[in-house]
Amino acid sequence: NQLTAVSCVLGLSAATTLSLGSWPALLLGALxxxxxxxxxxxxxxxxxxxxxxxxxxxxxxxxSDDLTFLLVSFALxxxxxxxxxxxxGKLLLVTSSFGAALxxxxxxxFYNEEYRTVAARGAGGGVWQDRQxxxxxxxxxRRDWWGRLGGWLLRYYAFRLGLMHRGLVWLNPSRARxxxxxxxxxxxxxxxxELQAFPLWLWRLAGMSSVALLLVVxxxxxxPLAFALLLALAGLPYSVWVLVLQxxxxxxxxxxxSR
Numbered sequence: 001n002q003l004t005a006v007s008c009v010l011g012l013s014a015a016t017t018l019s020l021g022s023w024p025a026l027l028l029g030a031l032x033x034x035x036x037x038x039x040x041x042x043x044x045x046x047x048x049x050x051x052x053x054x055x056x057x058x059x060x061x062x063x064s065d066d067l068t069f070l071l072v073s074f075a076l077x078x079x080x081x082x083x084x085x086x087x088x089g090k091l092l093l094v095t096s097s098f099g100a101a102l103x104x105x106x107x108x109x110f111y112n113e114e115y116r117t118v119a120a121r122g123a124g125g126g127v128w129q130d131r132q133x134x135x136x137x138x139x140x141x142r143r144d145w146w147g148r149l150g151g152w153l154l155r156y157y158a159f160r161l162g163l164m165h166r167g168l169v170w171l172n173p174s175r176a177r178x179x180x181x182x183x184x185x186x187x188x189x190x191x192x193x194e195l196q197a198f199p200l201w202l203w204r205l206a207g208m209s210s211v212a213l214l215l216v217v218x219x220x221x222x223x224p225l226a227f228a229l230l231l232a233l234a235g236l237p238y239s240v241w242v243l244v245l246q247x248x249x250x251x252x253x254x255x256x257x258s259r
Contacts, residue, residue, distance in 0.1 A: 004061050007039035011068030019075035021082060023222050030219035033072070037212050040065065055137060056150075059157045065208070066160065069105070072215070073098050079224045097228040100235030101211050107239065108207030110168050111200055111246065114179070118192050124179035131161040171243055174250035181257050188257055195253050199246040206238060 010032050018029035040061075077094045085093060110127055117126030138154040141147040169176040184192075211231075218227035 004040070004057065004064055007036050008064035008068060010036035010039060011064070012071060015068065015071035015075045018072065018219065018224070019078050021079055026219040026222055026224065029075075030216045033212065033219070034216050036068065037209060037216075041209065055134075059134070059153055062160070063153060063157060069101075069208070072212075073101065076215070076224055076228055080228050083225055093228055093232055096236060097231035100231040100239060103239045104203075104206045104211060104235060105208040106164050107168060107242070108203040110164050111196075111203050112207075114175075115192075115196060115200055118189060122183040122185065122189050123181070124175075127161050127165045128179070131158050131165065134158040134161065172247050172250060174247055174254055178250050178254050178257070181254070184257055191256055192253055195249045195256075196246075199242055199249050202238075202242045202245070206235070206242075211235075 014029045014032035014036055017025050017032060019025075020029075077098070080094050080097070081090055083090060083093075113126045113130070114124050117129070118124055134154050135158050138151050138158065141151040141154065169179070214230070215224070215227055218224050218230075
């Protein structure tokens with residue numbers, strides 16, 4: 001949790017600095033963001049290595065990631081808004097680049113968690129079951145002020161998981177039917193891996209860490225606007241392409257598991 005807190009503070013500092021827009025601010029913001037990425041990647045691995053994982057650590061980690069993501073996105077939006085694209089152009093660029101980043105990072109997390117659940121239990125639904133687990137923890141919270149604060153965090157995290165599940169299942173209806181099937185044997189799990197490996201690799205390739213590293217490079221090059229354009233012009237088509245591949249893989253998996 002301490003390393004997660006450090007990552008969060010570094011991320012918030014990076015967002016604040018990047019919002020200034022000057023070259024020295026971009027340079028400092030990029031360095032702070034890189035340090036935040038390193039701390040964020042290390043906290044979970046360190047916790048697992050020392051067997052210190054906990055539900056609160058999970059909630060704190062992902063909630064702080066969301067806060068950093070939103071504030072850095074806001075800082076990038078300010079940079080776009082200072083450009084000369086005109087009101088409509090700036091609005092389209094801000095919404096499309098933010099949407100691409102959100103879709104890439106959410107999809108990478110969702111499908112990665114679903115794959116882990118299938119690999120471990122032979123059935124999907126990992127993200128939705130995580131939501132149910134968090135809601136049970138929320139109902140068990142104390143009703144004093146500290147318990148209410150923890151309850152607020154748990155409710156937000158449950159909302160986050162539910163929104164992610166509903167949104168990505170809506171984009172991929174085959175996944176909804178796939179997650180409702182009974183557990184499969186080892187052969188079914190192996191088939192799932194064979195069919196899903198390529199789309200899953202593509203999601204991981206363009207996940208949160210990759211997007212953040214691209215932003216670091218863009219800021220070090222004093223080209224944050226180019227980063228927003230790249231997200232808008234390449235990130236959205238990439239997301240649609242991988243969703244189509246994922247849908248095909250889910251459809252084939254669904255047919256094989258249903259037999």
